[in-house]
Amino acid sequence: MINEQFWIPIKLSMQVACTSLLIVLLLGLVLAKVFAGKNFQGKVILETILMLPLVLPPTVIGFLLIIIFGNNSPIGAFIESILQQSVMFTATAAVIASAVVAFPLMYQSAKTGFQSVDIGIEEAARIDGASEWKVFLLVTIPLSVKAIVSGAILSFARGLGEFGATLMFAGNIPGKTQTVPTAIYVALESGNIDLAWLWVASMVIISFIMLLLTQIIK
Known part of the structure; x- marks a missing residue:
């Protein structure tokens, strides 16, 4: 019988992946629009730096995140002064x-989608009096929705499967990170091979579903 020991990492992974998806979706859309x-x-x-990860x-x-957000860095010290704790070894990390x-993944997918939009349609919206933000929200994004959704799915799957950087920066604290x-x-x-197999099977199933969805929406 599957017990709580199995579900706790699953729940935390889903929470981390969903939260990170919101972040990359917002930043990815804005930066992809600017660069496209x-x-x-x-x-x-700048684009090369964005794609480096x-x-x-x-x-x-993981090493760079420790340098940037660690206790000895200005950013890390500033965050600690506000939150009264280090960001390292937390769910936030x-x-x-x-x-x-x-x-x-989100950035590249969104940028590809934006570049495929007919410029004439966007110009027509501007001629009709739409502001740049309205054109972006009501024209560009709807016409790029397939690319955006694909990027979001792949970003979620990638965030869900992250290991190395998470282990170094957030640690491996049961029930917390x-x-x-x-x-x-x-x-x-x-x-504990049996428990490992259960987690492996769950990740394979979730990843398969994510990739299948990207194929369906093409």
């Missing part, structure tokens, strides 16, 4: 790690 519609000096360098080893991402690794990937690692190390 304008050419400016340094654009290639897609190719960097998770341990490198798990969300940040998931959002960082998932962001490039232990997500399914880290729980699988611990179960395997401790010889």
